[in-house]
Amino acid sequence: MRSTPLFIALALATAPLAATAADWDNWPTKATFSDGTELAATANIAYDLNDFSGNSGIEDADAVRRKEFGATLKKKGVYDAMVYYDFQSDTWLDVFVRFESKAFFGSDIGRFRFGYMKTPVGLDAGTSSRAGSFLETALPVQAFYEGRRTGAEWVLERPQYLLQAGAYGGKDLQGDNPGTTQAVRAVWTPVKAAGDVIHLGLAYSQENPRGYRDGRDVSHPASARLRARPEAGLTDIRLVDSGALTTADKIVRTGLEGIWIRGPFSLQGEALQTTVSRDGKPDYTGNGQYAMASWILTGESRPYNAGAVANVKPAHSYGAVELVTRYSRIDLDDADVFGGRQHDWTLGANWYLTSHFKFQANYVKVDASRRGVRSQPEIFELRAQMHF
Template structure:
């Protein structure tokens, strides 16, 4: 108990909060529930992050530094939520992070949902889109600090829409959605359907104290189709419908993308497809996705890109990663001093196709995570990023840009 309290105090002091008022392993007093089952509360996710770069950190075109070291808030998310005993709940979420003098995100999950045991879950509002499974997993529960290259390029982000989730058939999850109207931050104008199906042929998760090992197999397929809209700004300037596929080098605060398809005007229907795999066996987690996307730019050849990642993690202290309704959660430590996890990921993304020379990137990442109770998490990653892209101008050739990245994060979630 003394060790736990001392560590909690140190971490809370780093975030400027009094630690001694809370027990690390119990729920914090951020919710209120009435005797007849109504509940209202606050959820929060605060992440402070450091990113350090070495090796190739300058732009080949002009020699300017485009990967500077930085440390700042990655996320400061606040959610107000409510639940009723008869199946209705809501969430109002906003990321208040200001980075480099500008809002980093803005509105996040905002929805109203009704859940019926026989009919499933019906939701309307803004929430994450399904293709790119790693992105749909909570930002507080990712194995690595940032999402993989292909997930960044493929996932549509949060959109306004309506969806339905059904888990009434044993071992299966079905998901249907239609997104329309962009997002609440004024971006991503477009609309279209999405679907996902997950099969879990075995899902054994023994309770606390059991000597049995967890054993979960997740197999998923996700698809979406998007029709982008033209946009008009306050000055009356019209931007045609565009598709663009790109990814940061698995470091989340930089604005630099080592590979980028550029804008594909009048792209027609944008199709996205994802194959999902995960196996949890005791302290082992193996997770992988293959993702592909396509567009049909007016007057130009059709464009296709794809990528994949495979990752593995091992909880050194013996706990298993929890799994529920097609998503993976954080380790729940059984020791007062927490749980430790090591991880490895390989990811690849190819944005070259015909006349589009977006580039190709392959990254290796090693990671370590320390879970201290249910509210604190400390993460560190080291990334070997390797990219090849055609540069025009005076260069007119393929150039390799291979930075090395160290990043670390302190997280509080409740």
């Protein structure tokens, strides 16, 4: 592993920060004006190493995984807005403005958001990229998550439930994925307190993609494609892949999600499914699930807010240490499509040095088969992350 010394050097260089963790938690990244409006800078920079073994044929790599920068403007109880871009992948992230209904109508009937935002089917995909318990999202989340779209969204949150509905249209900010989508999500939280959470949710979306002509006047039919990397972000190889599904008339996504948090212990899981209706061909369905467990050795709890989890905030000068494990599976064989099947086991450890520095290590054991070919790579991954 040619870059392991780099990660050791990064860890040793930042270790002295543990002695002054409180000072490093108070970065001057925001300014507050007299009327309560707050302007803040935000960023997430992650450097990864992926080492593959087991005759996988996949090349080892180390590179910057994320280089996200943006800004937020908000006035508590009135509105908030965000512009966020990943310079590593040259991709727009969140670009939106959100309003609190109570500030404009006198009663709380929810929050309204307009702009470019995440669609709601996929709990783990909806979690901030800086707050992942693992380096990469699970197989079914990668394959079935629709991504961000331009549209309007409504969220109503109460102590025991959260309701979400959105409508999206046109293309994304890269000029791709034309079509329309309607989505809903409902979450029941019979227990919701710091360090004590039960979260059960259902999500559904219907996408109607449409064909388009590119700048060379080449026609592209409406299509869908379901595939996943082997839970490693520095390779473009997919061991399971449905290929292009044309002509796609409708794409229905469904999700069942759950979170349990009790002190330093946590469980989380999802079951996801996507069905693609195709003109002149039978419907195609892919499905997958994952389950994960977390134990924070230093006693903190995973934070939970607005239907999602966040990074652990260390309570000690030496930071917080978390052990995690996950099992994920996906099945992309259906109808006349042989996209393959795969299941992964992942063991990991996270060190939250401060609220701005995080180190992660994952070991992933992969078992994939497609069209009679079986692949069983093993992956060792490291990440050094700085965020604010």
